[in-house]
Amino acid sequence: MGKSSKDKRDAYYRLAKEQGWRARSAFKLLQLDEEFDLFSNVSRVVDLCAAPGSWSQVLSRVLIKGEKFGRSAWQDRDAKVRQQMLGVFSDAFTPEQKESIENSTWSGDEAAQNNGVDAAASRDVKIVSIDLQPISPLAGITTLRADITHPATVPLLLSALDPSYDPAAVAGTQAQHPVDLVLSDGAPDVTGLHDLDIYVQSQLLFAALNLALCVLKPGGKFVAKIFRGRNVDILYAQLKIFFEKVIVAKPRSSRASSVEAFIVCLNFRPPAGFQASLEEPLGVGQRLDTLVREREMQLPIVAEATMQSEKGTWDCSAVSTPATSHESGITEVEVYDEVEGNNMGNGARWIAPFIACGDLSAFDSDASYQLPEDYVSLDPVQPPIAPPYKRALEMRAGLSKPAKV
Incomplete structure (x- = not known):
């Protein structure tokens, strides 16, 4: 599909290029954060299946650069306007109104002090992105080209988070569980066979979960993409074993015609005596x-x-x-008892609550919007480094010739 036709079809595709995002999926993470406040009290983040890096780009701009988007950005703009009005029309406000505005906004000195604190805190932020595909560099992001199912990935990840990490440290210590948030936006190449796609996606989610269990600290968060389908409540019940709250979220930037959703797991609390390991991962496998x-x-x-x-x-x-x-x-x-409840031991199903994220006034991802006559189609912010079709493009351009049979 040509670039211009896609621009006409998807509003978020155009917005991603206009706002400098690598992919439209950046809006999904922003809307999830707006609903669940994922980035609060977070300094160690791991982004799995990160290529081309749109979610890592969000982490870099929010946690390291201190930028704000969505509701928080609107609140800051509103507070700034009210503070300006207080300085210009001070006689028009009562003492109670002045006190309310002053309590809801910062003075210049306080803002400068807070910016200094944010700058100091941003230096302590560590973000690691992992994918089998190469990722173009991002400011403040450590990228690893590794397999999330391989046992050697965990020591490599911990070394990237802490250069002084000692692999011989005692398992289960706080030094080996430094991560506050684990994200996974990975998905397999869909075949169109929904049952097969849902199964493969669930196995990819289990791979991300196994790694998250190895590095998450108690109280940590885990967010991953899922494909909703039949018997998906079994997956919810399995995640409920390790997290206090498990919620299914559908961002407005995610097309309603897609079975895609995101599972948001809050407050990591592993069972007593549980030891995570990629050598003995969760799931069935050879057993x-x-x-x-x-x-x-x-x-x-x-x-x-x-x-x-x-x-x-x-x-x-x-x-x-x-x-x-x-x-x-x-x-x-x-x-089989289909009554919703938490008593999973008696065969009762546990159904995770469903939440739709995003402002209702935002663009509809399934709608087509009319473009202005003077609209100019923009190039992607970051083209793929090594796309699967690279070889085909080289052959078409005559850079290399296929071997004769």
Whole structure:
């Protein structure tokens, strides 16, 4: 699809280039932060599956440069205007109104002092971006080209956060769990087969979660992309084991026609005695056969029952669900309880709350907006360094010729 046609289709695509973002996904993180205040009290951040770096760019501009966007930027502008009005029309305000404005705004000296504190705090911010694809450099961001499923990635990550990190340190100490926030915006190349795409995405989320469990400090946050589908509540219940609050969020910049959403996990609290390791990650893996055999041994043995109706009788094969047989030939089958609740041990489902993020007055990501006649299409802020189609472009340009068969 050509550049001009995409500009006409997606408003956030145009806004990303106009505001200097590498990709439109930057608005998703900004809207998530506006709803959940993800960046408060955060100084150590890990961005997984970071290429091309739009989320890392948001982290750099917010945490390191101190820029504000969305509601917080509007509040600052409003406070500045009210402070200017107080200086120009001081006689028009009552003492109570003056006191209210002064309490809600800063004086010049206080603002300068606060900027000094922010500058000192920004020097302590450490942000690490990890991806298999190369990422163009960003101010204040350490980029690693590594596999998030490999056990060697965790020591590499901890060394990037703290140059004095000692791999021989005792596992589970605070020095080895320095991360406040772990983000993952990774997604597989979709095939169009929704069940397959949802499964592959869930495995990618588990890979990000396994790494997050190795480095998150108690009280940390975890945000990752998910594809909503059938039985996704099982994933919510698994995340609820490690985090106090698990919420599904859909930013307004995410197209409503997409199954994409974001799982926001707050207040990391691992179970007592839990030790995370990429060598023994969560999930099934090679233990599938063992788990299946153990599950089969736990299932009750149900004898065949004869069911009777007005037309006669017929035989019913053994029921595979938990059941109880009586001498009268009646079989009582336990029905799966779909009542929402936190009692997951009794088979009840736990359904995460759903929140739509973003101002309703913002652009609709599924709508098409008319462009002005004098509109000029802009180039991408940061073209990909090594796109998958690079080889095809070189062959087309004649830089290299395909080998003869």
